[in-house]
Amino acid sequence: MAHLTLNQYLQQIDNAWRSRDGISLADFVSFRHAHVASSKLQMENPESSVERVLEPPMDEIVAAHLKCVWYVNNQDFVQAYYCQQLLVQAFVKIFQMQRDQNWALPVMYAICIDLRLLAQQADKLLALRGSGRPLETLEKAADILMSCFRVCAADNRSAEESTKRWGMLALVNQLFKVYFRINKLHLCKPLIRAIESSPYKDQFSLSQQITYKYYVGRKHMFASDYKSADMYLTFAFERCHKKSVRNKRLILIYLIPVKMLLGYMPQRGMLEKYDLLQFWEVAEAVKVGNLELLNNVMQHHEAFFIKFGIFLILEKLKYVCIRNLFKKVFDILKMSRIPVAALMTALKLMKIDDIDISETMCILANLINEGKIKGYISFHHKILVLSKQQAFPPLSMVTR
Amino acid sequence: MALNEPFIKGTCENMCPEKEIKFREKEGLLHPFEIMRSSEKTVRLKADPARTVKKYARSAAGQSMPKPSDLRTPQALKKTVSYLLNNITIMENCNWCTVYDFVFDRLCAVRQDAVIQHLDVTHSIDIMKPVVRFLTYAGYRMCEESLQKYDPAINFHHFTECLRKLLNLYEQFDYENIPTESNYSCVCERSQFEALYLVTFLGNVDAISRGLMLKKELRSPVVNLALQLSIAYFGGNYIRVCRMIRNLPPLLQCSVALLLPNIRRNALLTMSSAFSGRNLQYPASALKTELLFEKENQVIDECLYYGIKVQEKNILFQKGVFKTETAVRPLNHQLFVDEALESCRLSDLLLKCSHHC
Incomplete structure (x- = not known):
């Protein structure tokens, strides 16, 4: 492949195009394929040579791709991005015209991934030069990806086997990656709605579903909807291929804290396997209600x-930790009426030096309101009156 | 910068272009603040060029592109901003609504002039800083006005838009690696706006994440305070929140005051389930200090508003009675904010870097 001549290359594209072989065609316009390394395909102005073999509309796409390859090999990612954008725009036009056909979907997947990656490279280069706005190219790329998405989402008249709607999830995932990077999570909402209401929701390829669940899980986590976050991230973790250790680790970084909030502590062996022992210290501190340790650990691993x-x-999680700390006080005192002062002393021992009775009651109020402790506070007597049954219900049973 | 070349450049050195002065004089469209004092009693009102300021005009289809003489230079724009905030905001013997409407409109025109010309980052920052401060202050000062006179949603929209724009400009400033000039303000000024963003979106996950990722040199004491405050609100710790609010500089208090009704509502909601029980009472006097009220009566009004029972000077919290569907209680002026504001001159508050940062 690395010694592919231009004529061989163009001939193979022509064959793939004529036989509607989307997978082969995708290879020939993708940066993940060996042809990009061929010295014979490096040309700044490939237009005339390409037109000699290929007919419109394919010639425009291939010429843009070869130009892009040339710029990438010359490290000019800004120009490379621009070529890729022209390529995708040209593709969208053709794709839209292909009524009741979806064989070109693999091509769309390939060029959209490259579009996003090139945009990231271009932004890095621009940042070094200090021109434009931060992440400007990536935002542009999102618009182009959206134009692909619209074509796919609007194709609701074709039959199931030939509809372009099968392409929606791959694009949504690419858009998620962009939106998370440019920190515009609110833009994910309509995309999620589109997927959740799709009849093919559970039939997309597994790898696409895993990526999707990973991002939606993270989004739920940011919105403090931990039950949903748990559901989505667990799906992603369990279905993710066991050899994709890096991806599994990424999923765990979000899944572990969510699980801990819901009362499930991670096992050391698992954390070791994925090089996430930071969480072991967190879990240890939370389990025994050692708020001081938790604060130290959080400070120590703050950057991570x-x-x-x-x-x-x-x-x-601090609230979970405090709940466990208060439970210890309860276990020692063995009374259902605990003076708030005793709880305050416990917090003081944990080096929360500026704590007073009012704030202790405020923390208690939150724990009671969240259902982590059952009981009530008497302001007058400054006493926590615990419920006779299960004053500290297991976190996994707490609904809120 | 070469990039700016294709954009139009203003040449007007005054607060208002000549053409507009003549037009508004002729059509009788002068604002009372702009009329030449000697002509006040006469039939033909004349404009005072030293006090007439370009009005905001929505750009619309069919309108010709402005000429360079219609647009003000960066210097003229800065002069305009400082005139409005130095001289107009302290106008006495007139309703502050009039002041607000006038300044708000004229600042919109300033922003528009700056945008049309694509002013460079440094000039844009200088112009946006006071605009953001004015909108922050006005949001608090106008909070008791009726909806006919003042729409808080519009002010808030402009405020957040300008604040975000300003923070973006600072980022752009870093990004372009502009050498620090003498006229560029100190880092502490920038952190004032980072802190303002944090307290404006108190408890908001995005805002907190942004704050946590700020560079070390921007983590001034006031930013740290704002960050702690926001995290405390995120965790529902109303006691800590209310204590920390009082330590904020006056301008930040103006912004966070807008959220005080939410802070109180959420606190009362939490307390309704935690201090709920037969014969349990919570003295209004304690709540008064905890939730930054001035009088016990205000505490009682607030509780009754949300359906919480009150017996004499005691609150009877009870699970399930809180009217969660009721809209958040509107904000009134708060004595502690007013006192903080009185501690400094208004023009300093709006035009100078805060000394508390």
């Missing part, structure tokens, strides 16, 4: 937790 956007969810 912030980088993956899970700092806040760990902040929520």
